Amino acid sequence: MGGRAKAILIVCDGLGDRPIPELGGMTPLEAADTANLNRLADRGATGYMSTIGVGIRPGSDTAHLAILGYDPRKWYGGRGPIEAAGTGLKLRDGDLAFRGNLGTVADDGTIIDRRAGRISSSEPFVPVFDGKEIDGVKFIARAGTAYRVALVMRGEGLSAAISDVDPHEAGKPVSPVRPLDDSPEAARTARVLNEFLRVTRRELLEHPENAKRRAEGKLEANYLLLRGAGLHRALPSFEERYGLKAACVAGAGLYKGVAALAGMDVVEVEGATGLPDTDVRAKFERALSLLDEGYDFVFVHVKAADSLGEDGNYEGKRDFIKKISDAAAVLLEAPDDVLVALTADHTTPCALKTHSGDPVPLLFSGYGVIPDDVTEFGERNCRKGGCGRILGLDLMNEILNILGRAPLYGA
Numbered sequence: 471m472g473g474r475a476k477a478i479l480i481v482c483d484g485l486g487d488r489p490i491p492e493l494g495g496m497t498p499l500e501a502a503d504t505a506n507l508n509r510l511a512d513r514g515a516t517g518y519m520s521t522i523g524v525g526i527r528p529g530s531d532t533a534h535l536a537i538l539g540y541d542p543r544k545w546y547g548g549r550g551p552i553e554a555a556g557t558g559l560k561l562r563d564g565d566l567a568f569r570g571n572l573g574t575v576a577d578d579g580t581i582i583d584r585r586a587g588r589i590s591s592s593e594p595f596v597p598v599f600d601g602k603e604i605d606g607v608k609f610i611a612r613a614g615t616a617y618r619v620a621l622v623m624r625g626e627g628l629s630a631a632i633s634d635v636d637p638h639e640a641g642k643p644v645s646p647v648r649p650l651d652d653s654p655e656a657a658r659t660a661r662v663l664n665e666f667l668r669v670t671r672r673e674l675l676e677h678p679e680n681a682k683r684r685a686e687g688k689l690e691a692n693y694l695l696l697r698g699a700g701l702h703r704a705l706p707s708f709e710e711r712y713g714l715k716a717a718c719v720a721g722a723g724l725y726k727g728v729a730a731l732a733g734m735d736v737v738e739v740e741g742a743t744g745l746p747d748t749d750v751r752a753k754f755e756r757a758l759s760l761l762d763e764g765y766d767f768v769f770v771h772v773k774a775a776d777s778l779g780e781d782g783n784y785e786g787k788r789d790f791i792k793k794i795s796d797a798a799a800v801l802l803e804a805p806d807d808v809l810v811a812l813t814a815d816h817t818t819p820c821a822l823k824t825h826s827g828d829p830v831p832l833l834f835s836g837y838g839v840i841p842d843d844v845t846e847f848g849e850r851n852c853r854k855g856g857c858g859r860i861l862g863l864d865l866m867n868e869i870l871n872i873l874g875r876a877p878l879y880g881a
């Protein structure tokens with residue numbers, strides 16, 4: 471065997487669940503036909519993981535930081551910088567980043583629709599926001615998927631201690647941005663941002679694209695609803711930390727963002743949509759080919775199990791998990807020097823329709839793994855697995871150890 475062992479880390483968002491009476495008391499993972507995942511479990515070792523801490527309900531953003539070895543208590547600075555990085559924006563320390571939606575707001579300031587009729591692209595409107603400068607603060611904007619826009623404020627003395635523009639509910643009024651503490655930075659940030667929203671609102675109302683939408687009877691994109699303000703701070707490089715040249719294969723912006731902030735190369739795969747129709751097999755195949763092309767570590771994110779769990783759609787979730795397992799056929803054929811790790815960022819029980827603090831199932835298979843007695847991949851079986859229970863921050867250490875790449879602690 472030439473070279474050093476490599477790893478693929480597959481994070482199936484929201485994979486874990488709780489027993490569901492309609493599925494005969496099984497979870498969607500247990501009820502799904504997961505022949506290939508079971509073979510990986512049979513050959514490998516299983517366990518379960520609390521990504522942030524025991525009983526802590528993780529957000530997808532904080533959970534991914536932890537899984538990749540960045541303690542979110544130290545490194546999490548809000549969702550805005552991660553989403554902005556996910557659009558390909560190169561952030562600088564001190565940038566204040568937001569996630570935003572194009573919304574439809576009535577003349578009296580009431581929100582009619584938070585997504586401007588689910589407008590398919592924000593691209594035509596981005597020039598309204600991008601390049602503006604107010605009181606020495608420069609605004610940088612990029613289109614996210616569909617109605618989403620990432621916005622960055624760049625300048626001296628900015629603060630994330632400001633209120634959201636987005637009231638998170640139609641029928642409510644957009645509120646002017648308020649400082650949330652007594653600092654001059656928060657006051658200045660709120661003032662500049664309110665002026666930006668006033669100016670861009672006027673330009674959006676006069677935008678030819680909106681004249682077209684009015685004529686077609688569609689909702690106008692006439693307001694930028696911002697939330698999740700966060701000051702950017704660079705993460706230490708994943709490659710320098712672990713000695714692994716790393717790439718990311720993901721469909722959705724948040725996960726590309728975490729990877730980009732960690733300095734991974736974000737690789738686009740055709741058919742990777744972040745939706746149930748996504749081409750899971752193409753993502754797994756691309757991950758394997760990236761290892762072949764010189765990467766040591768590929769982080770693959772698969773989204774849809776989480777969205778289906780949030781919809782309470784346990785049959786859809788079960789069927790999507792089968793799709794993941796079917797695609798895992800290519801992982802069974804991975805070269806001998808490849809470790810496959812498969813897990814989730816958090817559990818999304820269909821009964822709760824949101825994230826829970828339940829631990830997630832975890833599976834190691836391939837290079838360096840001592841097999842345990844578990845032969846089927848599921849929440850209950852994983853609790854009997856040889857890896858026991860670990861924390862999210864242990865995962866990269868465990869991967870490095872299995873690969874034989876862990877640094878020696880002591881002498």
Ligand code: ZN
Pocket residue numbers: 483484529530776815816
């Ligand atoms: Zn998630």
